[in-house]
Amino acid sequence: MNHILKFNLNGEAVEVAVKSNEKLLDVLRDKLGAVSAKFGCGVAECGACTVLIDDLSVRSCITFAVEVEGKSVVTLEGLQADGPTKIQKAFIKHNAFQCGFCAPGFIMSATELISKNPSPNEEEMRHALAGNLCRCTGYQNIVDAMNEVAEDNKGGVK
Amino acid sequence: MKENLKVVGHDAVRLDIVEKVLGAAEYTDDIAFGPNLLHMAILGSPYAHAEILSIDTSEAKKLPGVKAVITGEDYPEKFGLYLKDKSIFPVDRVRQVGEQVAGVVATSYEIARNATKLIKVEYKELPVILDPYDSIAEGAILIHPDLGNYVIEPWLEAQPGTNIGHLRRIRKGDIDKGFAEAETIVEGEYHIPHVAHTCIETHISVSKFSLDGRLTMWNSTQSPHTQRNIMAVALGMNHKDVRVIAPPIGGGFGGKAGISMEVMAAAGAKSCPGHPVKLRWTREEEFYNSSQRTGLRNKVKIGFKKNGKIIAFKHEMFWDVGASAEYGSNVVNATGFSATGPYYIPNVYIDSKACYTNNPTCSAYRGFGYSEFSFGIESTMDKAAKIMGIDAVELRRINAIKEGEGVAYDVPMNPNGLIECIDKVAEEIGWGIEEKSDDPNKIIAKGFASVWKAPAMPANESSSAFIKFSEDGSINVMVSGMELGQGLLTVMGKIAAEVLGLTLDKVRVELPDTDRNPYEWQTVASHVTWSCGNAVKRAAIDARDKILDIVQRAHFIDKSQLYLEDNGVKCTTQDSFYIPFSDFVITGIQTEHNTWVGGPILGSGMFMPEYTNAMVDPKTGLGGHPMVHYTVGAGAVKVEIDKETGRMKVLKMAEAFDLGKAINPDLSKDQINGGFVQGLGTAMWEQCIFDEKGKMLNDGFTDYKIPTIVDVPRDMNPILVEVPQPDGPYGARGHSEHTMIPVMPAIANAVANGLSVRIVDVPVTAEKIAMRMNDPKYKEEM
Numbered sequence: 001m002n003h004i005l006k007f008n009l010n011g012e013a014v015e016v017a018v019k020s021n022e023k024l025l026d027v028l029r030d031k032l033g034a035v036s037a038k039f040g041c042g043v044a045e046c047g048a049c050t051v052l053i054d055d056l057s058v059r060s061c062i063t064f065a066v067e068v069e070g071k072s073v074v075t076l077e078g079l080q081a082d083g084p085t086k087i088q089k090a091f092i093k094h095n096a097f098q099c100g101f102c103a104p105g106f107i108m109s110a111t112e113l114i115s116k117n118p119s120p121n122e123e124e125m126r127h128a129l130a131g132n133l134c135r136c137t138g139y140q141n142i143v144d145a146m147n148e149v150a151e152d153n154k155g156g157v158k
Numbered sequence: 159m160k161e162n163l164k165v166v167g168h169d170a171v172r173l174d175i176v177e178k179v180l181g182a183a184e185y186t187d188d189i190a191f192g193p194n195l196l197h198m199a200i201l202g203s204p205y206a207h208a209e210i211l212s213i214d215t216s217e218a219k220k221l222p223g224v225k226a227v228i229t230g231e232d233y234p235e236k237f238g239l240y241l242k243d244k245s246i247f248p249v250d251r252v253r254q255v256g257e258q259v260a261g262v263v264a265t266s267y268e269i270a271r272n273a274t275k276l277i278k279v280e281y282k283e284l285p286v287i288l289d290p291y292d293s294i295a296e297g298a299i300l301i302h303p304d305l306g307n308y309v310i311e312p313w314l315e316a317q318p319g320t321n322i323g324h325l326r327r328i329r330k331g332d333i334d335k336g337f338a339e340a341e342t343i344v345e346g347e348y349h350i351p352h353v354a355h356t357c358i359e360t361h362i363s364v365s366k367f368s369l370d371g372r373l374t375m376w377n378s379t380q381s382p383h384t385q386r387n388i389m390a391v392a393l394g395m396n397h398k399d400v401r402v403i404a405p406p407i408g409g410g411f412g413g414k415a416g417i418s419m420e421v422m423a424a425a426g427a428k429s430c431p432g433h434p435v436k437l438r439w440t441r442e443e444e445f446y447n448s449s450q451r452t453g454l455r456n457k458v459k460i461g462f463k464k465n466g467k468i469i470a471f472k473h474e475m476f477w478d479v480g481a482s483a484e485y486g487s488n489v490v491n492a493t494g495f496s497a498t499g500p501y502y503i504p505n506v507y508i509d510s511k512a513c514y515t516n517n518p519t520c521s522a523y524r525g526f527g528y529s530e531f532s533f534g535i536e537s538t539m540d541k542a543a544k545i546m547g548i549d550a551v552e553l554r555r556i557n558a559i560k561e562g563e564g565v566a567y568d569v570p571m572n573p574n575g576l577i578e579c580i581d582k583v584a585e586e587i588g589w590g591i592e593e594k595s596d597d598p599n600k601i602i603a604k605g606f607a608s609v610w611k612a613p614a615m616p617a618n619e620s621s622s623a624f625i626k627f628s629e630d631g632s633i634n635v636m637v638s639g640m641e642l643g644q645g646l647l648t649v650m651g652k653i654a655a656e657v658l659g660l661t662l663d664k665v666r667v668e669l670p671d672t673d674r675n676p677y678e679w680q681t682v683a684s685h686v687t688w689s690c691g692n693a694v695k696r697a698a699i700d701a702r703d704k705i706l707d708i709v710q711r712a713h714f715i716d717k718s719q720l721y722l723e724d725n726g727v728k729c730t731t732q733d734s735f736y737i738p739f740s741d742f743v744i745t746g747i748q749t750e751h752n753t754w755v756g757g758p759i760l761g762s763g764m765f766m767p768e769y770t771n772a773m774v775d776p777k778t779g780l781g782g783h784p785m786v787h788y789t790v791g792a793g794a795v796k797v798e799i800d801k802e803t804g805r806m807k808v809l810k811m812a813e814a815f816d817l818g819k820a821i822n823p824d825l826s827k828d829q830i831n832g833g834f835v836q837g838l839g840t841a842m843w844e845q846c847i848f849d850e851k852g853k854m855l856n857d858g859f860t861d862y863k864i865p866t867i868v869d870v871p872r873d874m875n876p877i878l879v880e881v882p883q884p885d886g887p888y889g890a891r892g893h894s895e896h897t898m899i900p901v902m903p904a905i906a907n908a909v910a911n912g913l914s915v916r917i918v919d920v921p922v923t924a925e926k927i928a929m930r931m932n933d934p935k936y937k938e939e940m
């Protein structure tokens with residue numbers, strides 16, 4: 001059964017016809033062209049599909065599209081509407097990714113963390129990112145970049 | 159070689175990091191193919207070994223939205239990289255769970271998937287073989303009864319009438335005499351299970367036959383030209399009419415080398431001309447239907463003289479290559495030549511056997527078999543060190559192979575910095591310094607391993623490159639080496655920039671497209687820095703020669719006085735002379751008569767090693783020159799283990815590799831960190847677990863655990879050693895795969911050093927440590 005879903009995507013009101021069993025990830029990628037969120041497993045095990053729904057990081061691969069009715073969804077495309085964020089700049093500076101497939105998911109999870117806790121210590125940060133798998137990097141540069149962001153945020157977010 | 163290098167050897171931001179962090183990188187699944195796109199789904203076999211009695215697709219074909227149903231009847235031919243033993247879709251029997259029996263193309267993935275459930279297949283189950291020892295046992299059922307009829311590379315030795323897809327032997331010196339002269343003989347038997355690559359991006363191919371018959375494929379691949387070749391030959395098409403485009407790839411690690419599911423997407427597309435057809439593996443299919451890492455059962459026997467020198471070495475390897483040896487046969491071959499480890503040994507006996515089983519097919523996996531065999535060698539070395547009362551690191555120093563000493567196939571070893579690697583790692587990890595945990599229930603221990611690896615490739619593998627200048631003096635470098643995350647684009651960009659006196663912001667390196675970019679064999683074997691790097695360097699030199707020629711003709715300055723720097727041409731005898739590239743690389747240079755000299759600047763280069771020879775004597779493995787060179791290194795860990803539960807945490811790691819010359823020192827260190835952590839997964843957690851019928855019990859990330867950001871050591875110490883490779887670009891040789899190899903033995907050696915328990919089968923889990931700690935069978939004396 002088709003349903004006309006209305007929600008806010010990256011700051012714009014969108015309307016899209018979805019079936020009740022369609023997943024948010026597929027709707028974002030196939031119907032709305034927001035392809036930064038990636039398919040890595042489809043069952044909430046890898047974090048590649050992470051997006052923000054009302055500022056909370058969510059696995060879009062197991063979220064039914066109809067669940068975001070009236071909500072605000074942010075993907076990487078929207079996150080950087082005003083240019084790369086501080087987290088993204090730090091990831092660039094530290095060569096944080098290799099193949100880069102996990103990057104959008106990491107950036108969304110990191111964004112949620114920093115919005116709640118602008119200056120996490122390293123262990124807090126590692127635990128917040130533990131649901132995002134990366135097969136390439138060994139995580140060291142991601143940690144270095146995030147430590148730099150946390151350090152810079154000490155004494156207030158600029 | 160003292161060169162004043164401007165770009166090579168200096169740190170850099172990766173050329174592809176911005177597009178990846180901004181989400182601009184378009185991976186295959188991100189490309190918009192329009193409303194014409196069709197989707198494909200596959201029906202996999204529920205049985206590990208069964209005859210196919212009948213396939214009835216009539217109901218599936220009737221489902222609205224279904225465009226085509228494809229079975230082996232449409233594609234009876236076999237394919238494969240080195241040994242054509244694989245079916246696109248099998249006709250007569252299935253040889254592993256998940257083997258693709260039929261494919262459905264439909265207007266949506268959901269419809270295609272539903273249609274696969276309507277296909278009726280009648281099977282007759284056959285006995286299942288899951289262990290290489292069972293595979294070679296007398297009376298074992300033959301998994302490939304037609305082995306003798308398959309098309310095979312001339313340097314492979316299949317054994318028709320058995321389950322052995324390839325046998326590589328080394329017989330160097332006199333093994334019996336060697337053991338007779340040995341003072342101490344130490345043996346061990348080891349087991350390595352299947353593990354999976356688990357790229358975060360699953361395999362994907364979008365294939366399209368245009369209405370005029372051209373085939374275009376967008377594949378997540380390490381091997382665009384090899385795929386084009388296989389497709390063109392299989393379909394009887396001209397190579398020029400097959401186009402493989404390689405968009406950014408979400409991880410490869412060998413799993414996307416050669417060709418696998420892409421042939422099915424092409425088969426689906428052939429039935430629906432004019433439509434792009436997308437086939438994307440689910441995570442579950444990724445475990446079963448891409449490939450896994452070879453399993454291994456091996457027996458190591460090493461004879462030492464009193465001074466610790468190895469005098470004799472016997473290694474029997476029984477590889478579990480799974481249902482097909484099309485690619486795994488070369489893992490078996492390469493390791494057959496090299497399974498001594500990085501030691502000089504006068505008397506060597508190696509048997510390396512590719513044993514077919516009904517486990518999922520195995521192919522290349524980062525390390526190409528060296529991780530698997532090094533576990534046994536390095537474990538045995540540690541055991542021997544204790545028996546002989548020689549320090550474990552010292553034992554490796556004593557035996558470390560030096561330049562000019564004969565490797566197992568008796569060709570002189572290349573220049574190398576193994577001792578330096580060993581010493582630097584030992585120092586960094588604090589070898590010999592005892593450390594105590596603050597927690598009385600825990601111990602701290604260290605483990606060490608030294609390793610080597612050569613690129614495994616056909617003797618005549620090759621690379622080529624084009625460089626073209628644009629109006630503003632920037633360049634596009636066209637190669638078909640693939641950026642897998644290892645930093646290829648940055649390496650190639652830097653080599654070109656160095657030769658051409660360009661700053662890196664003037665350089666763009668293009669991902670492969672077989673229509674546009676020149677030939678590369680494959681991006682595997684950690685060989686592209688060396689091979690493709692040489693091609694790029696030659697292409698840059700070619701472009702440089704053309705530039706100098708034009709300037710000489712236009713300005714009457716002898717070429718020998720001209721050089722390239724700061725994005726232009728300078729002169730050694732006139733300080734003020736400088737012509738920026740942007741002045742002339744397209745337009746040419748205007749002469750005093752208002753005529754023009756020059757034209758668009760292009761460079762081309764190619765590279766092939768011209769000294770390799772794979773045709774050895776099959777009885778001894780001698781007489782050829784199968785490998786180009788070895789990269790050596792060492793690794794160590796410091797772990798903390800709970801004496802009751804066996805739970806282990808790796809506190810610190812150090813790894814050093816001799817990469818000849820670090821083109822990008824920072825990215826090379828990233829390779830060490832990433833490879834170490836991938837190795838850590840296989841050392842501590844990862845294992846494909848099968849039930850007795852060959853069904854995998856952990857085909858998802860919940861049960862197949864790979865390391866997370868919480869699981870890794872907080873203290874990571876990558877170390878680079880640079881003893882130049884004579885035929886490498888700027889002296890470079892590859893090292894990305896190697897970084898995984900020391901981890902499994904270093905972990906097991908640390909456990910043995912700390913708790914006197916020898917774990918001979920990875921992963922080294924807490925459970926194994928706890929259960930075996932007090933079992934005399936596993937005891938290893940300090």
Ligand code: FES
Binds near residue numbers: 046
């Ligand atoms: S794709 Fe959603 S968590 Fe893996």
Ligand code: FES
Binds near residue numbers: 100101102133134137
């Ligand atoms: S960079 Fe490849 S998965 Fe993270």
